[in-house]
Amino acid sequence: MEKNSERFFEWYTKEASAQERIFVDSVMSLGNEYFGDMRFEAGSITSDFIACQSSIDGGKTWIADEVSLPDALQYFSYDWFSYRIEKMEAKCAYFDWLKQEIVISPEYANDDATILHELIHLHEFVIHDGPWFFHDALLWCLYRDLRGKVENLDTKIEEHGHILNETELQSQGGTHDILFLLKSFDLDLRKGYPLGTVFGYGRTEYFAD
Ligand SMILES: [Zn+2]
Numbered sequence: 001m002e003k004n005s006e007r008f009f010e011w012y013t014k015e016a017s018a019q020e021r022i023f024v025d026s027v028m029s030l031g032n033e034y035f036g037d038m039r040f041e042a043g044s045i046t047s048d049f050i051a052c053q054s055s056i057d058g059g060k061t062w063i064a065d066e067v068s069l070p071d072a073l074q075y076f077s078y079d080w081f082s083y084r085i086e087k088m089e090a091k092c093a094y095f096d097w098l099k100q101e102i103v104i105s106p107e108y109a110n111d112d113a114t115i116l117h118e119l120i121h122l123h124e125f126v127i128h129d130g131p132w133f134f135h136d137a138l139l140w141c142l143y144r145d146l147r148g149k150v151e152n153l154d155t156k157i158e159e160h161g162h163i164l165n166e167t168e169l170q171s172q173g174g175t176h177d178i179l180f181l182l183k184s185f186d187l188d189l190r191k192g193y194p195l196g197t198v199f200g201y202g203r204t205e206y207f208a209d
Contacts (some may be wrong), residue, residue, distance in 0.1 A: 070130030
């Protein structure tokens with residue numbers, strides 16, 4: 001994974017259109033506000049889960065230890081990525097893993113739900129740059145947090161995770177794993193959207209039970 005900010009600043013200051021600058025500003029503000037858990041930031045559900053303590057007096061007193069994160073999480077920055085607005089007929093947006101780029105159609109460039117959807121893809125890409133247990137920690141923390149908030153969560157996960165459903169989604173728009181589903185529920189709840197809004201693919205009707 002490339003962690004180079006220069007390309008972004010060159011583009012942002014010299015080439016980006018006014019609409020692209022507004023779009024990128026939305027990406028960064030939504031990202032900073034809603035994705036602390038996927039960055040394992042202090043105070044998030046994930047950083048509490050991986051917190052470590054040590055004692056030098058046989059357990060009488062404990063102090064918090066610094067947790068070493070993979071570089072991609074420790075130094076994460078949205079300017080490692082590219083952002084582009086391009087008119088598309090078949091889809092509203094996508095995240096390109098090879099180019100580390102979010103591409104969005106102009107009519108969706110101001111749509112928070114679409115931007116949040118692509119930001120989940122971006123952050124899953126970042127998580128996958130490190131050891132797999134960060135993916136598992138995030139999956140567990142989201143599940144633990146949502147199980148009291150989303151009705152019939154286990155059923156929703158089982159239906160979504162079935163191989164026939166995942167395969168169909170894969171052919172339509174790439175991988176949307178169970179972690180993706182849970183993070184999209186977290187965002188729906190925090191934004192006050194009907195369940196399934198951030199996920200898309202007609203899932204608001206599917207999850208409305
Ligand atoms: Zn997607």
